[in-house]
Amino acid sequence: MTTHKKHLDDLLVKDTVTDTFKFELHQIVKDKVTGFRGVILARSQYATGCRQYGVAPQKMTKEEKPPEWEWFDETRLQYTGKQIASLTELGGPSPRPPSKN
Numbered sequence: 484m485t486t487h488k489k490h491l492d493d494l495l496v497k498d499t500v501t502d503t504f505k506f507e508l509h510q511i512v513k514d515k516v517t518g519f520r521g522v523i524l525a526r527s528q529y530a531t532g533c534r535q536y537g538v539a540p541q542k543m544t545k546e547e548k549p550p551e552w553e554w555f556d557e558t559r560l561q562y563t564g565k566q567i568a569s570l571t572e573l574g575g576p577s578p579r580p581p582s583k584n
Contacts, residue, residue, distance in 0.1 A: 504534055505557050509567050512538060512560040519553060522567055527554075536560060541567075 504526050506512060513520045525537030534557040540550040 511563045511565040514555050514559050
């Protein structure tokens with residue numbers, strides 16, 4: 484194994500062990516720059532260490548359509564202290580679908 488490849492392997496192992504997300508799914512957050520508020524519905528982590536969150540507003544658009552999500556870097560967000568129930572509790576996909584009894 485080359486020295487360069489070994490160094491990259493060491494970095495990858497370190498990143499996967501020590502990196503954690505600051506926010507949880509379903510938390511309501513606010514962007515510090517724009518004031519955009521919404522619910523975290525997705526998280527993404529890049530090899531560079533950047534963590535981003537997919538945030539969806541909680542209100543429908545004026546046309547009564549679901550709003551577009553926005554993606555924000557972790558450092559731009561602050562937790563509002565609130566969260567929604569998990570989407571599976573609200574009827575979304577579930578590992579155990581309802582049974583007919």
